[in-house]
Amino acid sequence: MTAPLDTTEPVADQAAGSGSARGGTLRYAAVKLGGALLSIAMVIMGTFFLFRMLPGDPVRALAQGRNMTPDQLDLERRRLGLDKPLLEQFADFVAGTLRLDLGTSYEYKRPVLDLILERLPATILLAGTALVVAVGLGVWQGTKAGWRPGGRFDRFSTGTSLIFWSVPTFWLGLLLLMVFGSGIGPIPGIFPTRGIESVDAPDGFAYVLDVAMHMVLPVLTMVGVVYAQYLLVMRSSLLDELGQDYITTARAKGLRDDEVRRRHAVPNALLPTVTLVFMRIGFVVGGAVTVEAIFTWPGLGQLFYRAIKVPDFTLMQGTFMLLCVSVILMNTLADVVYHVLDPRVRSA
Amino acid sequence: MTTMAWTRRRMAAGRFWNQFRKQRAGVAGLTLLVVAAVLAVLAPVFLDEDVTSVVEGTGQKFAAPGVDGLLGTDESGRSILELIWWGAGTSLLIGFLAAVLAMVIGTLVGIVAGHFRGWFGALLMRLTDWFLVLPSLVTALVLAAILGGSMVTIIVAIGVTAWPSTARLIRAQTLAVEARPYIERSKALGAGHWHIMSRHVLPNVAPLLLASTTLEVASAIVTESTLAFLGVSSDKTSWGTMLRGSYDWNAASNGAWWYILIPGLCIVAVVMAFTLVGRALEVVLNPRLR
Amino acid sequence: MSLLELDDVSVTYRIASGEVPAVRGVSLKLEAGSALGVAGESGSGKSTLAMALMRLLPADARVGGRILLGGEDVLAMKWGRLRAVRWAEASIVFQGAQHGLNPVRRIGDQIAEPMLVHGLAKPDVARKRVAELLDQVGLPAWRARSYPHELSGGQRQRIMIAMALACEPRLIIADEPTTALDVMVQAQVLTLIKDLVAQRGISLIMISHDLSVLADVCGRLAVMYAGRIVENGPSHEVFRDARHPYSKALAAAFPTVGDPLSRMAPKGLGGDPPDPMHLPSGCAFHPRCPIKADGCDTLDVELWPVGERRTAACVHVRTELEGS
Amino acid sequence: MTETQAPVPAAQTAAPTLLEARDLHVEFAARGRRARAVDGVNLAVGAGEIIALVGESGCGKTTLARTLLGLERPTSGTVLYGGAPLAYGSRALKTYRRDVQLVLQDPMGSLNPRHTVYEAVAEGPRIHGLPDEEQVVAEALSRAGLRPPERFFLRYPHELSGGQRQRVVIAGALALNPKVLIADEPVASLDASVRGEILALMLRLRADLGLSALVVTHDLGLAWNIADRVAVMYLGRIVESGPVEEVLTAPRHPYTQALMSVLPESPERVVLTGEPPDPTRIPGGCRFHARCQVLASGRAEEAGVAQRCRTEPLPVLPSVQTAQAACHYG
Amino acid sequence: QEPAAGKKVVRVGATQAMDSMNPFLGVRLISTSIFRWSFGFLAVPDSKTLQPSPDLAESWTSSPDGLTWTFKIRQTKWSDGKPVTAEDAAWTFNKIMTDEAAKTANGPAVENFESVTASGQDLTIKLKAPQASILENPIPIMPKHVWEGVTDLAAFDAEKYPAVANGPFIPVEHKKDQFVKLKANPDYWRGKPKIDELQVIFYDNPAAAIVGLKKGDIDLIGRLAPADFQALGGDPNIEQWNKQGRRAAYLQINHGATTTDGKPVGDGHPALKDPKVRTALHHAIDKAKLVADVQNGLAKVADGSIVPPMYTDFFWEAAGQDKISYDPAAANKILDDAGYKKGADGIRTTPDGKRKLEFRFSIHTDTPVEEKLAEHLTGFLKEIGITLTTKRLDSSKFTEETGVTALFDIAISGWSVNPDPEEVFATHLCSRRPTASGEGGGTESFFCDDEFEKLYQDQLKELDRPKRAELIKQMQKELYTDAPVIALYYPNDLEGYRKDRITSVTSIPEGDGIIYGGTGYWPFYTLDAKASAPAGEAGGSNTGLIIGIIAGVVVLGGVGVLVARRRKGAADERE
Numbered sequence A: 001m002t003a004p005l006d007t008t009e010p011v012a013d014q015a016a017g018s019g020s021a022r023g024g025t026l027r028y029a030a031v032k033l034g035g036a037l038l039s040i041a042m043v044i045m046g047t048f049f050l051f052r053m054l055p056g057d058p059v060r061a062l063a064q065g066r067n068m069t070p071d072q073l074d075l076e077r078r079r080l081g082l083d084k085p086l087l088e089q090f091a092d093f094v095a096g097t098l099r100l101d102l103g104t105s106y107e108y109k110r111p112v113l114d115l116i117l118e119r120l121p122a123t124i125l126l127a128g129t130a131l132v133v134a135v136g137l138g139v140w141q142g143t144k145a146g147w148r149p150g151g152r153f154d155r156f157s158t159g160t161s162l163i164f165w166s167v168p169t170f171w172l173g174l175l176l177l178m179v180f181g182s183g184i185g186p187i188p189g190i191f192p193t194r195g196i197e198s199v200d201a202p203d204g205f206a207y208v209l210d211v212a213m214h215m216v217l218p219v220l221t222m223v224g225v226v227y228a229q230y231l232l233v234m235r236s237s238l239l240d241e242l243g244q245d246y247i248t249t250a251r252a253k254g255l256r257d258d259e260v261r262r263r264h265a266v267p268n269a270l271l272p273t274v275t276l277v278f279m280r281i282g283f284v285v286g287g288a289v290t291v292e293a294i295f296t297w298p299g300l301g302q303l304f305y306r307a308i309k310v311p312d313f314t315l316m317q318g319t320f321m322l323l324c325v326s327v328i329l330m331n332t333l334a335d336v337v338y339h340v341l342d343p344r345v346r347s348a
Numbered sequence B: 001m002t003t004m005a006w007t008r009r010r011m012a013a014g015r016f017w018n019q020f021r022k023q024r025a026g027v028a029g030l031t032l033l034v035v036a037a038v039l040a041v042l043a044p045v046f047l048d049e050d051v052t053s054v055v056e057g058t059g060q061k062f063a064a065p066g067v068d069g070l071l072g073t074d075e076s077g078r079s080i081l082e083l084i085w086w087g088a089g090t091s092l093l094i095g096f097l098a099a100v101l102a103m104v105i106g107t108l109v110g111i112v113a114g115h116f117r118g119w120f121g122a123l124l125m126r127l128t129d130w131f132l133v134l135p136s137l138v139t140a141l142v143l144a145a146i147l148g149g150s151m152v153t154i155i156v157a158i159g160v161t162a163w164p165s166t167a168r169l170i171r172a173q174t175l176a177v178e179a180r181p182y183i184e185r186s187k188a189l190g191a192g193h194w195h196i197m198s199r200h201v202l203p204n205v206a207p208l209l210l211a212s213t214t215l216e217v218a219s220a221i222v223t224e225s226t227l228a229f230l231g232v233s234s235d236k237t238s239w240g241t242m243l244r245g246s247y248d249w250n251a252a253s254n255g256a257w258w259y260i261l262i263p264g265l266c267i268v269a270v271v272m273a274f275t276l277v278g279r280a281l282e283v284v285l286n287p288r289l290r
Numbered sequence C: 001m002s003l004l005e006l007d008d009v010s011v012t013y014r015i016a017s018g019e020v021p022a023v024r025g026v027s028l029k030l031e032a033g034s035a036l037g038v039a040g041e042s043g044s045g046k047s048t049l050a051m052a053l054m055r056l057l058p059a060d061a062r063v064g065g066r067i068l069l070g071g072e073d074v075l076a077m078k079w080g081r082l083r084a085v086r087w088a089e090a091s092i093v094f095q096g097a098q099h100g101l102n103p104v105r106r107i108g109d110q111i112a113e114p115m116l117v118h119g120l121a122k123p124d125v126a127r128k129r130v131a132e133l134l135d136q137v138g139l140p141a142w143r144a145r146s147y148p149h150e151l152s153g154g155q156r157q158r159i160m161i162a163m164a165l166a167c168e169p170r171l172i173i174a175d176e177p178t179t180a181l182d183v184m185v186q187a188q189v190l191t192l193i194k195d196l197v198a199q200r201g202i203s204l205i206m207i208s209h210d211l212s213v214l215a216d217v218c219g220r221l222a223v224m225y226a227g228r229i230v231e232n233g234p235s236h237e238v239f240r241d242a243r244h245p246y247s248k249a250l251a252a253a254f255p256t257v258g259d260p261l262s263r264m265a266p267k268g269l270g271g272d273p274p275d276p277m278h279l280p281s282g283c284a285f286h287p288r289c290p291i292k293a294d295g296c297d298t299l300d301v302e303l304w305p306v307g308e309r310r311t312a313a314c315v316h317v318r319t320e321l322e323g324s
Numbered sequence D: 001m002t003e004t005q006a007p008v009p010a011a012q013t014a015a016p017t018l019l020e021a022r023d024l025h026v027e028f029a030a031r032g033r034r035a036r037a038v039d040g041v042n043l044a045v046g047a048g049e050i051i052a053l054v055g056e057s058g059c060g061k062t063t064l065a066r067t068l069l070g071l072e073r074p075t076s077g078t079v080l081y082g083g084a085p086l087a088y089g090s091r092a093l094k095t096y097r098r099d100v101q102l103v104l105q106d107p108m109g110s111l112n113p114r115h116t117v118y119e120a121v122a123e124g125p126r127i128h129g130l131p132d133e134e135q136v137v138a139e140a141l142s143r144a145g146l147r148p149p150e151r152f153f154l155r156y157p158h159e160l161s162g163g164q165r166q167r168v169v170i171a172g173a174l175a176l177n178p179k180v181l182i183a184d185e186p187v188a189s190l191d192a193s194v195r196g197e198i199l200a201l202m203l204r205l206r207a208d209l210g211l212s213a214l215v216v217t218h219d220l221g222l223a224w225n226i227a228d229r230v231a232v233m234y235l236g237r238i239v240e241s242g243p244v245e246e247v248l249t250a251p252r253h254p255y256t257q258a259l260m261s262v263l264p265e266s267p268e269r270v271v272l273t274g275e276p277p278d279p280t281r282i283p284g285g286c287r288f289h290a291r292c293q294v295l296a297s298g299r300a301e302e303a304g305v306a307q308r309c310r311t312e313p314l315p316v317l318p319s320v321q322t323a324q325a326a327c328h329y330g
Numbered sequence E: 001q002e003p004a005a006g007k008k009v010v011r012v013g014a015t016q017a018m019d020s021m022n023p024f025l026g027v028r029l030i031s032t033s034i035f036r037w038s039f040g041f042l043a044v045p046d047s048k049t050l051q052p053s054p055d056l057a058e059s060w061t062s063s064p065d066g067l068t069w070t071f072k073i074r075q076t077k078w079s080d081g082k083p084v085t086a087e088d089a090a091w092t093f094n095k096i097m098t099d100e101a102a103k104t105a106n107g108p109a110v111e112n113f114e115s116v117t118a119s120g121q122d123l124t125i126k127l128k129a130p131q132a133s134i135l136e137n138p139i140p141i142m143p144k145h146v147w148e149g150v151t152d153l154a155a156f157d158a159e160k161y162p163a164v165a166n167g168p169f170i171p172v173e174h175k176k177d178q179f180v181k182l183k184a185n186p187d188y189w190r191g192k193p194k195i196d197e198l199q200v201i202f203y204d205n206p207a208a209a210i211v212g213l214k215k216g217d218i219d220l221i222g223r224l225a226p227a228d229f230q231a232l233g234g235d236p237n238i239e240q241w242n243k244q245g246r247r248a249a250y251l252q253i254n255h256g257a258t259t260t261d262g263k264p265v266g267d268g269h270p271a272l273k274d275p276k277v278r279t280a281l282h283h284a285i286d287k288a289k290l291v292a293d294v295q296n297g298l299a300k301v302a303d304g305s306i307v308p309p310m311y312t313d314f315f316w317e318a319a320g321q322d323k324i325s326y327d328p329a330a331a332n333k334i335l336d337d338a339g340y341k342k343g344a345d346g347i348r349t350t351p352d353g354k355r356k357l358e359f360r361f362s363i364h365t366d367t368p369v370e371e372k373l374a375e376h377l378t379g380f381l382k383e384i385g386i387t388l389t390t391k392r393l394d395s396s397k398f399t400e401e402t403g404v405t406a407l408f409d410i411a412i413s414g415w416s417v418n419p420d421p422e423e424v425f426a427t428h429l430c431s432r433r434p435t436a437s438g439e440g441g442g443t444e445s446f447f448c449d450d451e452f453e454k455l456y457q458d459q460l461k462e463l464d465r466p467k468r469a470e471l472i473k474q475m476q477k478e479l480y481t482d483a484p485v486i487a488l489y490y491p492n493d494l495e496g497y498r499k500d501r502i503t504s505v506t507s508i509p510e511g512d513g514i515i516y517g518g519t520g521y522w523p524f525y526t527l528d529a530k531a532s533a534p535a536g537e538a539g540g541s542n543t544g545l546i547i548g549i550i551a552g553v554v555v556l557g558g559v560g561v562l563v564a565r566r567r568k569g570a571a572d573e574r575e
C-alpha cells in the first residue's frame, strides 16, 4: 500500500471519546433535570396564581354551603393563611410545597399528600397496565402495518385504530360498561363495573384474578383510546426507516426479509415510539381521569374528578400539581432514555 | 401578469386537488365534513332555537326512533334528530375556533421562537415545553372550572392547552426552513426579520399548519365532549352536552340507546373525518410520508 | 465465460403519472478481475442498473433482459439462491455512505453481519476478520466499536468498502463511492479501491459521473445517457478521445490544469438533461448535440464499433464506419 | 501563540481594491471549544477581478465568504468595502448588500420552492424598493442566459434543471446590479455537463458588466478555468496565493502540491495522512506540519527547517497580487 | 366475589364516598348515615310517629323555663366492652363546644348550649335559650376513652378497625373510595340486628350503580334520580321504592336583599321587590309540568312551602283563595295592571320604563336537574314577557352570591327537612342575613319579616306539639304569600332494592317512609335478608370458570397467531 491510512489514530482520542459519551449522558441528564426542575418551579408558581384567580372566597368554598359563623370563617381564614399579603402567601405556599405539604383537603379534611399517596398505586396499576398493553398492541400492529403499507392489514389496523382514536374516552367506557358490564342480549355482563376489587375479595392468587377482572374494562377503554397513536407513530417511523439506505444494504447483504425487519428496521423505528410513550404520558393521565370516574377506580384521576365536582380547591391544586410534575418527570425521563438509546444523539 | 399568476395558482390548487383526490379516505372524510358543515350552517334556516326548548318539547320522553321523530327523543321529549342538527353547529364551531386559537398562538410562538435563536427564543421554547407537558385535559378542566362554563371559556380552555404542540411543530419546521440556503440568500439580498418570517417561513409552514389544524379540530371536538362529560360545558346544545344529558338522565338503563349512540357516532364520524382529511393533507403536503 | 454479462437489460419504474424507462436495453460484459467504469449524467440510470444487478430494486420497478452472474441468471434465481449470491458473490457499495450504515448499530457488528448471515464464520472468527478488514481499509481495529456517526464521511465510505469485502465476493459494485467526499479524502478512497482491485483480482463496477476518476481506476469505461450506453471502450481512450459528443462534453468538463487550451475557457454542454418520461425521438441526445446531423431526431442509434474493442452510439461514428 | 504579521508591502494592484479582508478572524463556539474557522486572512478583491479560493472541506472557505458578506461577524479584523470598514447596522448592511451579492452552492436549496422564478429574482429589488421591478427581473434573467425571460417567470424551481436553477440564483443576484459576486461552490452540485456553462456565464458577466468575483471552490480545475488569481486556504488561513498560472503550474506550498497531485493528470499522487484538520485544535508551528508530506518524507529535515516547521508559527500572508506562500521549506 | 356462605349480608350502593370516618368531620349523607348506624344519639325519631323517642338517653326531663335538660343515659356497653356513661356524652358535646375542629360537622347543634355536665349516668345540658328541637340533636355520642387521646381532631381520620361503637353496626373495614364494611353488633342494647353484615359500596357513576343493582352486585340503593329510578322498572327481582321524600325544592327570589343592619346589598333586579311581580312569577310556573318533566312525575307539586308532606304534623298547603295556581293569563294580567308593559320584542319593562324584565337564574354547575329546571323556567317566563338567563356557579360561589353578596335575581334552592323543621325556618330569619362586613349568616332568602320572627320565637318556646305545629304552619303561609321563596315541588324518595335478597325492611316512618338517608337507623336495623348461598354453587367458582375460559381462549388465540405467523414466515418475502 502506498498510503498509510489512519494508522496513527490517537488512542487517547478513543478513551476520551467513550468517556465523554458516558459523561455526556450524565451531563445531559443533569441539564435535562435542571430544565425539569425549572418546569416544576413554573408549575408551582403557575398553580398558585391559577388557583388564586378562582372566583369566590376559598374559605366559603371550604364551608361548602354550610352555615358558618363569622368567627369560624375568620378562624379558617387565619388557619389557611389567607389573611396575609399575597406575596407572603406565595412564600408559604412554595415552602409548604417544598416540604411536600400540599395543604388539607376541604372535603376530606385530610392532608392532600396523604390522599394522593393512597390513590397513587391504583392509578399506576391502571395507567401502567393500559400503557403497556397499548404500546404492545400499537407497536405490534404498527410494525405489521408499516411493513406492507397499503396492504390489507395496514388498512384494517390503521382504520380501526383511527376509529378508536376518534371515540371520546368516556363514551367508549360507558359503552363497554353497558355491553360487558351489564350485559346486552347474548353478551353476558361478566365484568365488574366498579372499583379495583370485590368487597369480599379472596386472598392469594384468586385476589390477583379478582383485580384482573376488575381491570379488564377500564384497561380496555384506555387502551382503545391511546393505542392508535403508538400504532401510527410506529408505522410512520418504520416507513421512514424502510426508506433508508441501510435497509437496502441489509437486504443486499443477503438477509431474509424478517431478519431485516427484526434486526434493523424495527429496533430503529422503535426509538421515536419509545420517546412518544413517555411524552404522551399526559394524554394517558387525562384518560385516567375519565376512566377512573366511570369505573369508580380508586385512583388519582377519581380523586381529581371528585375534587372538581365539589369543588375542593386544595385537593384540585395538589392533584393538578402532582399530575403535572409526574408528566414533566416522565418527559425528562423520555429525553434521557432517548439519549441513552440513540447513539446519534448521545454524542451530539 | 397577475392573471397569469392566478392561473398558475389555480393550476397549483388543481394539482393539489388531484393529489388529494387520490387519497380515498381523505376524500371520504372531506365529503362527510362538507355535508356536516353545510347542514350545520343551514340549521337555522330549517330549525330554530326552540328545538332545544324543553317547554316546547312535545314528544314523548325517550321515544324510540320512528315513534316520535326519525331518531327518537330525549328525556324531555325533544327530537334527537333536531338536537343533533342544531348542536352540530356548536360542536363544529367550538372545535374549529379552539383549533384556530391554538393554531394562531402556536404559529406565532413557534415562528418567533424558531426565528430568534437567542435567549428570547429559548425562553419561548421553555414556556412552550412547559405548556406541552401539562396534561392538557386536566389543565383544560381546571381552566374551565375556574373560568366558569360558557362557550368562550370552553374554547379558550381547549385552545390554550392545545397550542404547544402546534408551536413545537412550527418551531421545528421554522428551524428547518431557516436552515435552508434560500434564507441565507434572502439575508444576503438584504432581507430583515419580518421579511424572512412572513415571506419565507410562514408560507412554508402553512401547509403543515393546515394539516395540523385539521387534526387539532378533531381533538378539540373530542375534548369538548369530554369536558362536557366531566361537568364543564357551554350553555349551548352540542353533541357533547347531549351525551352528557344521556348520561345524566341514564338513557342507557332506560334503554334509550339512540340517545347515547347517535350523538356519540356523530362525534366519532366527524372526528374521524377530520382526522382522515388531516392525514390525507399531511400525506399530500409532506411527500416523505407517501 | 465472463463473470458478468448483461443482455439487453431494461428497467422501467411504474409511478403514479406513468412509466419511467430508467434503463433501456443495456448490454455489457465484465471479465473476471477487471474493472468497469460507468459514467453518465445524473438520472441517466446508473444506480438503477447497479441495483438491478442484485435485484434490489423496489417493487414498482420492472426488469427485463438477462443478467448473468457467473453464468446464472440473477433475474430468474429463487429467493434462497439470490440471498446466497447477494454479498457472498457480489457486494455493493451504495451511493452516499452516510446512510448505508445502520446509525444505531456498531460498525463491527455491521461488518460481521453478512459473514454470520451466510454462515461463513463463527462470531469469534468474524470478529477477527472484522479487525483484518478494518486494517485493510486503513482503520484501527478499535473502530469496530464505534457508531457510524462518530466517523467522518471518508471513514464511513471505507467501512462500506470493508463491509463489501467481508465475504470475499467476486464482484464489487461501487456506486459513486467518492462523490460528496472532499478532494483529499476522495483521493484516499480511490487509492484504496485501486489497490484492492489490483491486488485481489476482484472484479469491480464503479459508477461515477466524473470521467477522470473512472479513467484513473477502471480499465474500461461505459458512458450512459438517458438509460442507454452511448460509448464503451478502454477508459483512457474514451477519456482522451471520446467519440460520442456527450462523452466528449463530460471529458471536457474536467479541464487539465496547466493546459493553456482550457485556461479561461470552460467548456460545457448546453441544454437540459432529458426527462426520462418524455425522451426525445431518435437519438435521445440530439436536442443538446453540438454536431447534430439531419435525421438525428428520427434515426434510432445503436452502438457501432469504433476501432478495436470500442463502440459508440452516434451517427457520425456510423458515417465514418461506412466511409472507411 | 504570538504571530507576527509580515510588513505589508504596498499592494501593487492593477485594479483598485473593491472588497478587502484585513487580518480577519472568525471563531465559533463548538461543543464547548472554540473553533477558529477563519484564523487570520488578508485578501483583496480588485474591481473586475475573479479570485478563486480553494481548499479542502472545513478549512473555512464558506465562513470567510459569509463574513465578507456581513452574514457573520468577525471576532477581530475588518472587512473593508471601497476602503471603508463594514458597518453592521441593519440599514448599513442592507445598503452594502446591494453591492455585494452571494451565490450559493446548492441552487435547489437557494430557491424557495414556493416562489416562482419571478418572485425569486424580484425578491432583492423588492427588499430594496427598486422601481420597474418587472423590467429589472427580465433583464437580470436574460443576462443570466435565461431567454426569453418571460417564459421562465412563472415556473417553480422544481420545474427547472439544475443549470437553470443556478442561473436563476445568479439572476437574483444580478437584479441588484452588484459590483462584487461572491460565489460559494457555485457548480459543486451541478452535473459535470452543465458546469462549464455556468462558469462561462461568470466569465461573460465579468466581461459585460465588469463584475468582480470571489469563487469559493475545492476544485483546482475551476480555478484554472476562470480565475485570475487563486488563494489556497488551509485551516483558516491562506497558505499560498498568486496569479493562477504561477500558483497552479509551480505550487510552492506542500499543501498546494498535494492538492495538485490528486488531479487525475498528475503523475504521482500524494495522499495526505490523517483526517481533515480540526479548527478547534490548530497545531502549533506551521499549521500544516502534522500532515506535511515534505516534513514526513524527511526533506524538511534535510533542509534543516524541520524544527522550525514544528514550532515556529508562520506570518499571515499579506494581500498582494504576486505569488507568495507561507512555508518554512519553500 | 360472594360473601361467605350462610351469612346474611346486605350490600348498599352509594353514589358518594366517605368524606371522613371521623364523626366530628364527616358531613356527607353517606358518612352521617354510617355514624347513625354505629353510634348512639340522645334520642331518635320514633319509627312510626317521627317524634323523639329514647335512644342512648333512656329518659329526660326539662326545667319549666325550658333551659335545663337532664338526660338519663342508658346502661350499655361500647363494642370494646367498656360501659357507656354520661361522661361520654358530656365529653362529646364539650369537645364540640370548645374545639374549633370538632365543630366542623355539627357546630351549630351546640351553639345554644350553655354547659354540659355529667354525673354517673346523668347528663345535664343547660341552654342559652329555650329550644324545642334539642331532642333532635344530630350529634353521635362518642366513646370518651378512645377519643380523648386524639390531639388534633382536624387531622384525625379515625381509620382504626374495628371501630369502638355502640350502635347496631360496627365499622370493621374501610377501603378508601371503595367500600365500608360493618358487622352487626351482637351486644346492641336493642338486640343484635337480623343481618350479619352491612356493606356500603361506592359508585362514582350512577349508571354503573344501576347496573350493579340489576346484576346483584348490590342489594339496595337509595337517593335515586328519577331517570335512574325508572330504569329499575320491569325487573321482577327489584322493588321500586317510591315514597314521599323529606326534601322541598324551591326558588329563592332576591326581593331586595339587605344586611343585618338593614342596608341593601347586591344587585338584584328592582322589579322583584314588587310582591306583584313575585306573585306573577308564581302564577307563571307550571309546577305540574316541572314535576312531570324534571322529576319524571316522581314528585309532588308544591302548593305549600318548605316543609314536605311527609311530615304530616307540620305540613301546610294553600287552599282556596290563597292558592296560587298555574295561570299565565293571570300572571300577565297582574303585570299589565301593575304597569309592566311589553316592549316591541315582547319583553316587559318596569313601569318607569328604565329596565327590562330580564332576570338571572343562578344554579349550580354540573347539576342536570337544575339545568333542566332552568330550561323550563326560561320557557315559562318567556310566556309572560320575562327573559331568564341561566347563570351557573360552583357551590362555593353559589353560596356566596345567593347567601351573602346577593348578586342574583332568582336562585335555585332546596332543603332536606329533618323531623323537626326548626332549622329550615331559621334560615329565613333576619339574623341569618349577612352582617354589614359581609359575613354570611346562612340566610336562604334574605327574608326579614316581623310577623315571621315573632312566630318563630313563639314556636321555639311552645313545647306543646299541636300548638307548635300550628305556629309552624302560619310561618309557612307567611312565606307562601310574601313569596321570598316559591316552592316548586317535593321530590319523592326514590330507592330500589332486590326483593330476592332483602326479605323485609322497615322504612322510617314505617310504611311510606324512607329507607336510605332517613334519620335514624331503623330501616337498617330492621333489615332482613336471605343468607347467601353455600359456596361452590355461585360466584367464586363461576368467576373462576369464566376467567379460565378467557385465559384459555387468549392462550389458544396466541398460539394460533404464532402458528399463522410461522407459516407465513416463509412467504414473507418480497422484492
Ligand SMILES: Nc1ncnc2c1ncn2[C@@H]1O[C@H](COP(=O)(O)OP(=O)(O)OP(=O)(O)O)[C@@H](O)[C@H]1O
Pocket: C013, C014, C015, C020, C022, C040, C041, C042, C043, C044, C045, C046, C047, C048, C049, C058, C095, C209, C276
Ligand atoms: N424508485 C423510483 N421510482 C421512480 N423513478 C425512479 C426511481 N428511482 C429512480 N428513478 C428514476 O430513474 C432514473 C434513473 O435514476 P438513477 O438513480 O438510476 O440515476 P443515476 O444515474 O444513478 O443518477 P445519479 O447520478 O443522480 O445518482 C431517474 O430519472 C430517476 O428519476
Ligand SMILES: Nc1ncnc2c1ncn2[C@@H]1O[C@H](COP(=O)(O)OP(=O)(O)OP(=O)(O)O)[C@@H](O)[C@H]1O
Pocket: D028, D029, D030, D035, D036, D037, D055, D056, D057, D058, D059, D060, D061, D062, D063, D064, D218, D278, D279
Ligand atoms: N456556525 C458555526 N458554528 C460552529 N462551527 C462552525 C460554524 N460554521 C462553520 N463552523 C466550523 O468552521 C469550520 C470551517 O467551516 P466552513 O463551512 O467555512 O468550511 P468550508 O471550507 O466552507 O468547508 P466545505 O468545503 O465543507 O464547505 C468547520 O470546521 C466548521 O465545522
Ligand SMILES: [Mg+2]
Pocket: C046, C047, C048, C095, C175, C176
Ligand atoms: Mg445514482
Ligand SMILES: [Mg+2]
Pocket: D061, D062, D063, D184
Ligand atoms: Mg463550504
